[in-house]
Amino acid sequence: MLHPAAGKEACLDCHRPGANEHIKGTPANHAFANVACAMCHRAGPTAPPNIPHDTGDAFGECRMCHAADGPPGIPVPPASHEGFHGSICTICHRAASP
Structure with a gap:
């Protein structure tokens, strides 16, 4: 688990x-x-690591930045997260308060 x-x-x-x-x-x-x-x-x-930023508006699509071809220095999800899209991340990962 x-x-x-x-x-x-x-x-x-x-x-x-x-x-x-x-x-x-x-x-x-x-x-x-x-x-x-x-x-x-x-x-x-x-628990899964927290998201250190707000997830509203500009940050609503996690894979825009968290991808192999995303900005340098931003963590890429592990292979077990392949196929996860949209804002599904917040089901397990808690976001920082706005």
Whole structure:
């Protein structure tokens, strides 16, 4: 699990098939209730890193800057984030207050 579980105990809210195209759904052999997830999947030690800037207006499309061909010095998302588009980043990453 790539995130802490505190406050996110209802795994299937995000991970049921079709819940969100950008979040990995449960495989067919995982027909379990929410409470069973933690039996095998351990929570990550920390939350995803915060976004150090506002995400409104000019910053609403993350991949405009956070891409291999983006401005120098700006972090590029890891390979596990391939296919994520738009402002989907703020589902997991908290943005700085405006």
